[in-house]
Amino acid sequence: MSILSLCAYLALATASLNVSEENWPQWRGPSGNSVTTGPALPTKWSKTENVLWKTALPGWGNSTPAIWNDHIFLTTQEKDKLLLLCLSKQTGQILWQKEVSSGSPRRSGELGNDRFHDEQNMASPSPVTDGQHVWVHFGNGELACYNFAGEKIWSDNQVKKFGPYTIWWGHANSPVLFEDLLITTCMQDPKNSGKSYVLAQDKRTGSEKWKVERITGAVSEPADSYTTPLIYTHDGKSELIVFGGNQLDAYNPRTGEQLWKCNCFKGNRVISGPTLANDTVYAVQGMRGPLFAVKATGQGDVTATNILWKYTGGTPDSACPLYTKGLIFLANNDGVAVCIDAATGKELWKERLGQSFRSSPLASGDLVYFFSKEGKAFVVEAAREFKLIYKTDMGEEILASPAAVSGSLFIRTREHLYRIGSK
Numbered sequence: 001m002s003i004l005s006l007c008a009y010l011a012l013a014t015a016s017l018n019v020s021e022e023n024w025p026q027w028r029g030p031s032g033n034s035v036t037t038g039p040a041l042p043t044k045w046s047k048t049e050n051v052l053w054k055t056a057l058p059g060w061g062n063s064t065p066a067i068w069n070d071h072i073f074l075t076t077q078e079k080d081k082l083l084l085l086c087l088s089k090q091t092g093q094i095l096w097q098k099e100v101s102s103g104s105p106r107r108s109g110e111l112g113n114d115r116f117h118d119e120q121n122m123a124s125p126s127p128v129t130d131g132q133h134v135w136v137h138f139g140n141g142e143l144a145c146y147n148f149a150g151e152k153i154w155s156d157n158q159v160k161k162f163g164p165y166t167i168w169w170g171h172a173n174s175p176v177l178f179e180d181l182l183i184t185t186c187m188q189d190p191k192n193s194g195k196s197y198v199l200a201q202d203k204r205t206g207s208e209k210w211k212v213e214r215i216t217g218a219v220s221e222p223a224d225s226y227t228t229p230l231i232y233t234h235d236g237k238s239e240l241i242v243f244g245g246n247q248l249d250a251y252n253p254r255t256g257e258q259l260w261k262c263n264c265f266k267g268n269r270v271i272s273g274p275t276l277a278n279d280t281v282y283a284v285q286g287m288r289g290p291l292f293a294v295k296a297t298g299q300g301d302v303t304a305t306n307i308l309w310k311y312t313g314g315t316p317d318s319a320c321p322l323y324t325k326g327l328i329f330l331a332n333n334d335g336v337a338v339c340i341d342a343a344t345g346k347e348l349w350k351e352r353l354g355q356s357f358r359s360s361p362l363a364s365g366d367l368v369y370f371f372s373k374e375g376k377a378f379v380v381e382a383a384r385e386f387k388l389i390y391k392t393d394m395g396e397e398i399l400a401s402p403a404a405v406s407g408s409l410f411i412r413t414r415e416h417l418y419r420i421g422s423k
Helices: 003-022 158-162
Strands: 051-056 066-068 071-078 081-088 094-102 133-137 142-147 152-157 176-178 181-186 197-202 208-213 230-234 237-244 247-251 258-262 275-277 280-284 291-295 307-311 322-324 327-331 336-341 347-352 362-364 367-371 376-381 388-393 403-405 408-412 416-420
Touching: 066 403, 071 133, 081 133, 081 142, 094 142, 094 152, 152 158, 158 181, 158 197, 176 230, 181 237, 230 275, 237 280, 275 322, 322 362
Parallel strands: none
Antiparallel strands: 051 416, 066 071, 071 081, 081 094, 133 142, 142 152, 176 181, 181 197, 197 208, 230 237, 237 247, 247 258, 275 280, 280 291, 291 307, 322 327, 327 336, 336 347, 362 367, 367 376, 376 388, 403 408, 408 416
16 A cells, blocks of 8 residues: 555544544434444433533524534524524533524414424424534524534525425424535425425535425325435445335435335324434334334335335334344333344333433443433443433433433533533
């Protein structure tokens, strides 16, 4: 290997390590699967023990922090102000705060016209960052790009450009990055001229690169989806996997061409997002329907060929499935945790932990972390037999999913952002 090649290899390896272990750049982490490969996370904490810092947040929201080196990006809604915050990872200090847009969720009236659920507001989509810029999306359609100094680079509004959000309980899909593209989705009830689409924009300028309508045949509330796309790379190719409207499908992320689709789902709206592990997508049919294991790849309609198994036990309505150690972990809305064999779909154990789960569980090493809506945290062994390692009470409502970097947990409660780590 030449010196030049060696230097390029080391630079690539360093960058890869930085992304996977030191940063949490998007919803559910570097790979979009809620698994951290960095240093071990703490297994014991309380409101005061192992709390490195605790920062009061203006307003509230359910978005997950995006973390890059010492920068933490978080969106929130304070009255009618839609805010982007930048905090220091080391101290928790709010370094800067920008009002990106404004808007107030509609809380009453007819469904089917962007009436927000009481558990969320316009700050539900999570930020995404590439280490130089951060992109944010809000429930009023506002999409914006900022640099790390807090300067706005560009913005537009998808509602103004493409028509109203008619999703029944308020738009909440998070954007993702692929190469130089920023990709967003809108999957919703076609009532009142609502349109469903997948959109790719130049991440630097916001200019449209491609846009495809996503017509699945679902109508009324079953057409709605609050999920975030996944990027699947295999055999030198990449696929953009999208779930909603009773359809799981994949697109060429460079062109928007649909590659395959699976229509085994017959449920209602989808909140729980898909999880990709190896070559399999694990997706929960909307409204607590079956969990399906679907082989990711193929051409055209793969419904008859790519279903590996389905599980019909206690599935979640909100939290995403978690894959680790050959197992699938579920956190359902009734406060029950479930462990399933990922190869067969066989239920291995089911235990009540809290009163209710909305936050997606997180895996670190041999452990799985669960956070209940009422504010309790549970550390469970990632194993075929149930073993509770630790539990504690944060004392504040938790709906946002956690982030984890540098051996620390970042937990967003209704009022605060905590950094939990070993002192």
